[in-house]
Amino acid sequence: MVFISLRAGRYIHRFWGKCTLSLDSFCVFVYPVTFSSMMEIKVKDGSSLCTLVPDGEPHIMQSGSVSEDLRCSSISVKSTPEIEKKYVHRVYDAIAPHFSSTRFAKWPKVAAFLESLPTGSLILDAGCGNGKYLGLTPSCYFIGCDISAPLIKICADKGHEVLVADAVNLPYRTNFGDAAISIAVLHHLSTEGRRKKAIEELVRVVKKGGLVLMTVWAVEQEDKSLLTKWTPLTEKYVEEWIGPGSPRVRGPSPFTLESIPETEENGSQAHAKDSNDSLTENMQQSMCLTPQNADDVFVSKHGMSQQEYFVPWHLPYHRAEVSGASSGALANCLARKDDKKGAVVYDRYYHVFGEGELERLVSGMDNAVIVDKFYDKSNWCIILEKTL
Amino acid sequence: MRLLTHNMLSSNIKGVTNGFPLRIEVEKVVEKQVEINHDFLMNIFPKIDWKAFFDASRVMGYVELPEEAPEPSVLESDLEFLRKFHHALLELHLEEGALVCPETGRKFPVNKGIPNMLLHEDEV
Numbered sequence: 001m002v003f004i005s006l007r008a009g010r011y012i013h014r015f016w017g018k019c020t021l022s023l024d025s026f027c028v029f030v031y032p033v034t035f036s037s038m039m040e041i042k043v044k045d046g047s048s049l050c051t052l053v054p055d056g057e058p059h060i061m062q063s064g065s066v067s068e069d070l071r072c073s074s075i076s077v078k079s080t081p082e083i084e085k086k087y088v089h090r091v092y093d094a095i096a097p098h099f100s101s102t103r104f105a106k107w108p109k110v111a112a113f114l115e116s117l118p119t120g121s122l123i124l125d126a127g128c129g130n131g132k133y134l135g136l137t138p139s140c141y142f143i144g145c146d147i148s149a150p151l152i153k154i155c156a157d158k159g160h161e162v163l164v165a166d167a168v169n170l171p172y173r174t175n176f177g178d179a180a181i182s183i184a185v186l187h188h189l190s191t192e193g194r195r196k197k198a199i200e201e202l203v204r205v206v207k208k209g210g211l212v213l214m215t216v217w218a219v220e221q222e223d224k225s226l227l228t229k230w231t232p233l234t235e236k237y238v239e240e241w242i243g244p245g246s247p248r249v250r251g252p253s254p255f256t257l258e259s260i261p262e263t264e265e266n267g268s269q270a271h272a273k274d275s276n277d278s279l280t281e282n283m284q285q286s287m288c289l290t291p292q293n294a295d296d297v298f299v300s301k302h303g304m305s306q307q308e309y310f311v312p313w314h315l316p317y318h319r320a321e322v323s324g325a326s327s328g329a330l331a332n333c334l335a336r337k338d339d340k341k342g343a344v345v346y347d348r349y350y351h352v353f354g355e356g357e358l359e360r361l362v363s364g365m366d367n368a369v370i371v372d373k374f375y376d377k378s379n380w381c382i383i384l385e386k387t388l
Numbered sequence: 389m390r391l392l393t394h395n396m397l398s399s400n401i402k403g404v405t406n407g408f409p410l411r412i413e414v415e416k417v418v419e420k421q422v423e424i425n426h427d428f429l430m431n432i433f434p435k436i437d438w439k440a441f442f443d444a445s446r447v448m449g450y451v452e453l454p455e456e457a458p459e460p461s462v463l464e465s466d467l468e469f470l471r472k473f474h475h476a477l478l479e480l481h482l483e484e485g486a487l488v489c490p491e492t493g494r495k496f497p498v499n500k501g502i503p504n505m506l507l508h509e510d511e512v
Contacts, residue, residue: 141432
């Protein structure tokens, strides 16, 4: 596979610091977030942290002082970080009906997995979204849960048995289900600790011998042009979030401020793209979109694999008016307007997975084994069997 | 929320040793018929905590279930029992009410048949 290599320097997320449409101000920021198992994080001498204070202005802090925001040892991995609240939960709540209308194609691999299960199975779908897979096999019984109440409402209206719950802390008794699925969910969890916890939960809630299917978006996208429409999050952000435990290579990171042209669309995998914006000359120049060789992966100029992204969702104006959440989102700078496309643009946080990453996450588990793993349509997929 | 789901749900609040079963507070129960799936009922029967299921069915206003769980073979031989089991498990819906943590008393609301099991920051 050939991937695009970014050679034009760092890209930062463009943040509307004053809630205007001005492109003049860029700021590097980190969210005052909580994250798990970060006890080993040490702030390097000479580095500085930029945290977002309530009025939205960036605020530079010196290293050495332990920030309130960085206290980690006492924060549970089950606690929801700000970035997920803002760029996962609130977004899906706001876009739920529109999102649901685009989620209808059943992925053959998921369907095959479900159809392979014995009749009469109890199947748990954690992060069920609009309930696309609930009831797919009529001989089985499905219970779905999702953190988004609006999405769950859509499921309930279709007659499914669902509840509002957190994938990192499933409210289910241990060993109850026959199988579980987690389709395009784990990539919305912003720390490795939370991703591991969600996997442990999936295994916990199925019986011994039960199967768990997980699918996540891959770094290695089949449609490379999609990646150009996503906003990679800064290296500094990655450091703060992932910490020294990450297998990534770290290096010095001087920032180059580049403007990111607004050629975006909904980076969804499962439905046909209606318009494929061709890249502007400007963008091509700044991004040097020439694949180098077959071994290139999507890396920053410092050799780190870029895995943290904001992926846009375009909510058409007429849909936004109906949902009502968008005026608040615009006021709070969680969304921006694209008058050209007639849509409110929301960013969704993604940690896309690299090859082998799912395997690495489960390698430490003593109660599950991998029975299958594959790459399909730009997703990494894995099937576990609970052994104890 | 069906009693099948209730039989699976447990309070996962920090510090709780045993969050099962959740106590049911009923405001509105609705009955919705659904086709009997014999395979499913046979599969699910051994998983059910019968005491919790029996108590819950009573709270929901259904008094037909036996207090003692019968032998699994009864599901094959006794169609009447099968029908009652099916009815209590899948056809009774808690539309409005709450599920109460047995240790902390914390109420998880059930609205329009949907339980909200999300925890607050301090419960995690």
